[in-house]
Amino acid sequence: MRPYRHGRDIHAECSGVLGLVGLMGRAGGGQDRREWRNWAGTASATPARWCRPRSAGEIVAAVKEAAAAGLTVRALGSGHSFTPVAATDGVAVDLSLWTGIVAADTRTGLVTVRSGTTLRALNAALDGLGLAMANLGDIDAQTLAGALCTGTHGTGALLGGLATQVEALELILADGSVASCSGSARPDLFAAARIGLGALGVISTVTLRCVPSFTLTADERPMPVEQVLEQFDSLAAGNDHFEFYWFPYGRQALVKRNNRVPADGAPGPGAMPGWRRFWEFEVMENAGFGTLCRIGRAAPRLIPALNRFSSAALSRRSYTEVSHRVFVTPRRVRFTESEYAVPRESLVGVLRELRRSVPRLADPVMFPVEVRVAAADDIWLSTAYQRETAYIAIHQYSGLPYRAYFDLFESIVADVEGRPHWGKMHGIDAARLGRLYPRHQDFRRVRAEVDPEGRFASPYLIRVLGQP
Numbered sequence: 146m147r148p149y150r151h152g153r154d155i156h157a158e159c160s161g162v163l164g165l166v167g168l169m170g171r172a173g174g175g176q177d178r179r180e181w182r183n184w185a186g187t188a189s190a191t192p193a194r195w196c197r198p199r200s201a202g203e204i205v206a207a208v209k210e211a212a213a214a215g216l217t218v219r220a221l222g223s224g225h226s227f228t229p230v231a232a233t234d235g236v237a238v239d240l241s242l243w244t245g246i247v248a249a250d251t252r253t254g255l256v257t258v259r260s261g262t263t264l265r266a267l268n269a270a271l272d273g274l275g276l277a278m279a280n281l282g283d284i285d286a287q288t289l290a291g292a293l294c295t296g297t298h299g300t301g302a303l304l305g306g307l308a309t310q311v312e313a314l315e316l317i318l319a320d321g322s323v324a325s326c327s328g329s330a331r332p333d334l335f336a337a338a339r340i341g342l343g344a345l346g347v348i349s350t351v352t353l354r355c356v357p358s359f360t361l362t363a364d365e366r367p368m369p370v371e372q373v374l375e376q377f378d379s380l381a382a383g384n385d386h387f388e389f390y391w392f393p394y395g396r397q398a399l400v401k402r403n404n405r406v407p408a409d410g411a412p413g414p415g416a417m418p419g420w421r422r423f424w425e426f427e428v429m430e431n432a433g434f435g436t437l438c439r440i441g442r443a444a445p446r447l448i449p450a451l452n453r454f455s456s457a458a459l460s461r462r463s464y465t466e467v468s469h470r471v472f473v474t475p476r477r478v479r480f481t482e483s484e485y486a487v488p489r490e491s492l493v494g495v496l497r498e499l500r501r502s503v504p505r506l507a508d509p510v511m512f513p514v515e516v517r518v519a520a521a522d523d524i525w526l527s528t529a530y531q532r533e534t535a536y537i538a539i540h541q542y543s544g545l546p547y548r549a550y551f552d553l554f555e556s557i558v559a560d561v562e563g564r565p566h567w568g569k570m571h572g573i574d575a576a577r578l579g580r581l582y583p584r585h586q587d588f589r590r591v592r593a594e595v596d597p598e599g600r601f602a603s604p605y606l607i608r609v610l611g612q613p
């Protein structure tokens with residue numbers, strides 16, 4: 146997929162320096178203040194207008210004014226998608242002022258949240274209420290709605306992605322009307338909009354079903370990758386949250402097992418002291434690994450050796466902390482990423498094929514491969530729709546060539562009906578996605594009903610969903 150650079154240079158009423166500064170700050174910064182750019186630098190755009198609503202009424206007004214001006218609309222999250230899914234040359238609705246918890250019931254765990262709230266802010270607020278999200282991905286910089294819209298997930302054989310934790314949504318539709326949906330109210334809209342790619346409207350609030358806050362014991366240790374593949378099923382089934390990282394030229398994998406500490410059970414190994422957290426996450430995993438990556442970018446022939454060094458340097462650690470501090474780690478080294486969901490039983494075959502193929506690539510690979518799992522769910526555009534799933538995420542350090550690697554990966558997962566993560570790099574179009582996602586056509590039907598004129602369309606959405 147090519148980097149996105151698309152836009153018209155129109156200044157309009159909604160624009161404002163404040164909005165731009167905030168937007169660039171969250172999306173990762175850039176020289177040109179009129180430009181939107183994503184975290185990875187793989188997509189950019191120049192919206193015709195910028196809006197920064199503070200209320201649902203202002204979101205309605207932004208959508209209506211866009212319609213009157215004949216412009217398309219995209220809601221913006223934190224810019225952490227690698228694809229141009231959020232990019233627009235129409236009206237960019239920056240929701241960074243539309244944040245916070247609207248209502249919380251600690252008895253039922255139902256919490257209604259404004260859509261622009263970041264996961265970081267949400268986790269902290271839930272903590273204060275004695276609640277938590279049952280599962281999370283590995284960073285917390287995303288907005289809640291942005292994370293939901295692309296099907297963001299963590300890991301856990303019995304758990305779904307973030308969207309499975311949604312109980313109800315409120316959206317501003319293309320005609321400016323406000324729609325509420327849930328399993329019982331407008332269920333088709335709900336089945337579509339929980340992972341809606343921002344194609345159905347601007348989500349104003351999300352009602353989550355949270356769980357009482359819990360602690361996790363993290364157990365991270367190196368294991369020979371062959372052994373991990375042999376034991377994959379039992380490792381996935383035997384841990385609440387199982388994942389592993391594998392450096393493509395190394396023989397070791399880093400196996401991560403995060404398990405809930407029962408309220409009445411043994412307390413676990415204890416929290417990681419602050420200095421050690423700083424050393425391990427900031428110094429070793431970010432500053433240290435970032436230095437190796439820069440060496441690799443300057444001298445690519447060293448990459449396989451650097452990669453083997455990183456693999457051999459993997460070490461063991463174990464600690465117990467409140468769940469979100471275990472799920473989430475800082476990611477400061479920039480990279481590009483592609484991730485596919487494959488039927489769980491295909492994982493081992495795909496990984497073996499990837500292991501065989503990567504050494505044949507002309508451009509070596511600096512970053513590790515990450516493997517996670519999820520339970521099947523019923524959300525129409527979920528990568529785990531009606532399928533016990535394994536996720537394989539491949540990465541390359543920013544500035545190093547990645548296209549041949551990603552194409553190779555895509556050709557391997559194509560044989561097992563791999564479904565691409567909506568926020569990560571892939572080259573698949575609507576025709577093929579229609580075969581991979583059994584409810585793709587239903588999604589398009591709902592989209593035609595709620596957005597007949599394509600108010601929320603964009604070039605990326607036309608590629609993956611077809612013409613409005």
Ligand SMILES: Cc1cc2nc3c(=O)[nH]c(=O)nc-3n(C[C@H](O)[C@H](O)[C@H](O)COP(=O)(O)OP(=O)(O)OC[C@H]3O[C@@H](n4cnc5c(N)ncnc54)[C@H](O)[C@@H]3O)c2cc1C
Binds near residue numbers: 230261281282292476
């Ligand atoms: C370092 C890093 C780590 C990551 N880790 C994980 C991981 O562990 N698991 C995983 O699955 N993914 C992961 N991702 C991918 C990331 O979670 C998704 O791409 C996510 O969508 C980004 O959220 P965002 O807030 O940045 O949204 P954006 O990328 O800004 O937008 C995503 C989509 O949401 C739409 N949108 C945003 N707000 C609204 C709204 N209010 N109403 C309607 N539509 C809206 C946008 O229009 C766009 O279509 C990672 C990405 C990075 C860069």
